[in-house]
Amino acid sequence: MVSQSYSALGQTTFQVDDTVPIETIVKALEGPNVEISNITHSGHTAKKPVGSFNDVLHLLDFSKGLIMTTGSAKLAIGPNNSSKKGVGDSGTTPDSDPDLETVVPADQLFDLVVIEFDIRVSNSVLSFNYIFGSEEYPEYERQYNDVFGFFISGPGITGIKNLATINGNTPVSVKSINSTKNSNYFVSNGGGDNPAQDFYLQYDGYTKKLTAQTEVIPCETYHIKLAIADARDDILDSGVLIEQGSFTGISKLDIEVAFEHEGIDYAVEGCNKGYFIVKKNPEWIDQSSSFEYEFTLSGTAVNGDDYTFIPGNTFTIPANEESVKMEINALIDGIPEGTENVQLDITLKCGGGTIATASAQMDIHDEIEFPINSIVCKDILMPINTPVDPRWTFIWDANAALSCTDCSSPNVQLSNDADFGVHVKDNVSTCETNTVAHVVVQDPKAKFTYSIDPNYPTNEVSFKNLSVNADGYVWDFGDGQTSSDASPEHVYVVEGRDSVVFTVSLTASSFNGLCKDTYDSTVVIEPLFIPNIIIPNKSDTLNHEFHPRGIKKGVWRIIIYNRWGKQVYSSLHYNKDWDGDDVSMGVYYYELVNPPGDRKYKGWIQVIK
DSSP: OOOTHHHHHGGGTEEEESOSOHHHHHHTTBOTTEEEEEEEEEEOOTTOOEEEEEETTOOSSOOEEEEEESSOGGGGBSOOOOSSOOOOSSTTOOBOOHHHHHHSTTSOEEEEEEEEEEEEESSSEEEEEEEEEESSTTTTTTTOOOEEEEEEESTTOOSOEEOOEETTTEEOBTTTSSSSSSGGGEEEOOOSSSGGGOOSBSSSEEEOOEEEEEEOOTTOEEEEEEEEEEESOSSSOEEEEEETTOBEEEOOOEEEEEESSTTOOSEETTTBOEEEEEEOOTTOSOTTSOEEEEEEEESSSOBTTTBOOOOOSEEEEOTTOOEEEEEEOBOOOOOOOOOEEEEEEEEEEOGGGOEEEEEEEEEEESSOOOOEEEEEETTSOEEOOOOOOTTEEEEEOOOTTOSOSSSSSOEEOOSSOEEEEEEEEETTTOOEEEEEEEEEEEOOBOOEEEEOOTTSOTTEEEEEEOOBSOSEEEEEOSSSOEEOOSSOEEEOOOOSSSOEEEEEEEEEEETTTTEEEEEEEEEEEOOOBOOSEEOOOTTSSSSOSBOOBSSOTTTSEEEEEOTTSOEEEEESSOOSOBOOTTSOSEEEEEEEEOTTSOOEEEEEEEEOO
């Protein structure tokens, strides 16, 4: 939100100058690759509806540009201290504009203001940014449809096209963007009659920054018409702010980098040529035109030394041709130079000095690069991983560890990493190189430990994985259950009173499971068993204490109640030693809880005497 202090600053926050000549303001809209000429201004001009604006505090989405209104440009200056600010010039006599009337055909137009000019763009897309605001918000946003249009006509455009739309189809107006319709584009600026809504801009509402855009033919001239009007009456003002310098030509010049032989994406000295393919954009409508480009070649590779000399600094894509190809033929110079590069920069010039550019780069190598990085499992006979493709020929350096020297993927059995020299030839391009195959030996080792948290029953086991050189794990807990977690937790379901021994197996693997190791260990599980009968009798050792199995002594807390809910025994650290001596025979109820409170067991216990 904008703070109250902005209103006190008045014009210093949002400044409007209506004395600047229209030609100067419109020319300031020019951005890269655009030239504006033949500027005219018509409509109701007596109230000075056009000016330049400066949003000093940068509170809008852009800060400078042209403001064009249906009343007085200076009435856009905040604070927003009126809900119905405006000045009319039409009276009751409606205006006529055939283009705006197609946008709001059901409404009469008033206070019409029009700016027209010609524009030439040296790129294939014309774009500009704007904000539309109005005093019709919010009270009359469903009744009065004040409207703005950005109309373009010229080569390749059928008739007259309105670019002031949302998503290419909904015209920008009060009714189409407001607090309830397309509200994601809308900014509420208060009602103007509440001091708490005292903002720096007078309009009660305005859009976020919108962008108008259309395809054009580079270097052709188009006619632009900016038009704004009140709808149904001339009372309340609306305005459009157009960003200074935002009329731009967006480059769609296209350079494709290609190579003589598929599968090698760089030029190679003597065996794989590279190509810069400069294309006419397929969206350009007039493919029958020829285009002349200026070009420069740069980079670490030198024209004429590292590749066949390319003369001149211009080339032309002829009429009815889609592209032109520039060949980069890298020369064998016998000098190890590593990777070099060549960059092509192209420029399309139109009259008036406007420019569109594009660039692309390709690498040049002394020879093909063919890195071979292979993985095998320790002490297991496995092939070196190379492409099984008839286009490649491999001749391996003599080595006793290799099963063959004239095959693509010899078998090896290794205990440690090793390097093997190999000559690689591309049978398609005739490119070749001497390289080294680096073979990595993987040796996963499986191991684990386990623990039982005294805060939990002894059938809940946590496993800690101590494996090394592994990235895959398969656990077999010995009870028919498995897991692929690195360090899982497992709950054994065991019935009865006797302890049970399980054999737990962990298989650790790497290299997509091809390299494996297995480790086994036993786990002793004491089942969770809570008795329901005790017989206090000091003469024997059976069932004379309430002795739950499967929990640790001195850890869990217990409460025992009689049948009327009265507590007869409790312990915060139960030692499994309550014998019922201090109570009469009968049925009692227990609640057994672990310290974290997430394991609770309730039941009954019968005391027999």
